[in-house]
Amino acid sequence: MSEGKKLSGAGLRGQSAGETALSTVGVSGSGLTYRGYDVKDLGENATFEEVAYLILYGELPTQAQLDAYKTKLKGLRGLPQALKEVLERIPADTHPMDVMRTGCSMLGNLEAEHNFSEQSEITDRLLAAFPSIICYWYRFSHDGVRIDTETDDDQIGAHFLHLLHGKAPSELHAKVMDVSLILYAEHEFNASTFTARVCASTLSDMHSCVTGAIGSLRGPLHGGANEAAMELIQDMKDEADARDILMGKLERKDKIMGFGHAIYRDSDPRNAIIKEWSEKLAAANGDDRLYRVSVACEALMWEQKKLFCNADFFHASAYHYMDIPTKLFTPIFVCSRVTGWAAHVMEQRSNNRIIRPSADYVGVAPRKVVPIANR
């Protein structure tokens, strides 16, 4: 790994805002580790449920622990009737991240965290329920069907695809979803996680912390970039067209979504992994246009700006090849990152001081109120 970027202070860049034992970004290994394990190693040798267990409970599970954890999560996929009724009232043209936010908040009304001793139970429930929440709303609002969210799929990724498409996914699609969830699970003090920690530092409840984090993840500078990347590449006809479109955008000084990173300097280790899976999906799909234009974008951005693809860019083509509607891309990120958010909330709670930085005042000098009649 190269050394971290030299960063100026805006956006709190380069300043340590606390300690964590959960992950390192841009420090060792390929550049991303979860509790000491390289994300590449985890992507090749573990499943998302094992990684979620690692992040939330501190160690990789034994086979018996994993079996029990998966059985538990499977048993938590059903949604309360009151939540289904709320989801049914949300219009089809709502952004799905708003559905996630409302779904999380509503679950907090129905199954509130009364005491921090319930934090792990609440987390496992959210982890199991998020795919059900988004797919129940999507299928009701778009297809008019009330789906049964309690599938027997062994893994969360396959369960999501099953609910979305009404049939069990192929082995390849189930595998790619699983790897994707591993890649998105945790990332130190990113904006949404920091939101969750700030909320936790007031001793607020888990649902509030996660609801706030969803709001932060929604923006195109953070999780929303995978959707924005899809919008960028979807109409590119071929490599030459990709270059022309991007050159035009660079000349207009547009931001190119899916490129650059606040911490990584010359690559995001998650990119190589999801890129490889996107290539495999393209081959299986028989139409590699989206993969090829994505590769052309990657080359041009490096050549012109020394900017590299972050985790989001090749996720766009990968998700598209699995027939996932673009507007559901960022909610999948939530289904994974809830593990990191919750682990950070627990870590914050275990050694808490309210997060309250100072500001440099740049407003007008002290002055007197002029009575309203004289203004």
Ligand SMILES: CC(=O)SCCNC(=O)CCNC(=O)[C@H](O)C(C)(C)COP(=O)(O)OP(=O)(O)OC[C@H]1O[C@@H](n2cnc3c(N)ncnc32)[C@H](O)[C@@H]1OP(=O)(O)O
């Ligand atoms: C999972 C995730 O959340 S990963 C991030 C997803 N977000 C995106 O893909 C959105 C596009 N990328 C960006 O907006 C930025 O790269 C961010 C938000 C990720 C990081 O922001 P910063 O830390 O401020 O970026 P950084 O300091 O590297 O910027 C350096 C310069 O490169 C430019 N730059 C950075 N990324 C891009 C980009 N994607 N397109 C065009 N220019 C860019 C910046 O505007 C800046 O130029 P300036 O000095 O003339 O203002």
Ligand SMILES: O=C([O-])CC(=O)C(=O)O
């Ligand atoms: O770390 C960041 O700033 C954004 C990011 O890549 C993530 O949250 O996965």
